[in-house]
Amino acid sequence: MDHGAYIDAAASTLGLNLTQEQRRGVTLYFGLAASMAELVNGLPLNAADESGNVFVPVPPLAAEAAE
DSSP states (O other), X not given: OOOHHHHHHHHHHHTOOOOHHHHHXXXXXXXXXXXXXXXXXXXXXXXXXXXXXXXXXXXXXXXXXXX
């Protein structure tokens, strides 16, 4: 799959000027991420399956903040 159009649009939206080398790296990463997504999307899930834990940050204790 060619992710070039998305990469160009995202870079433009963010005001990024990607070199050819950077663009190749981003394209390789998109391919890697797409292959991981295919694996995850291929897992059979049903209504009883639960999502993973969600990280919820908490403020540091007063003593920890003073350190």
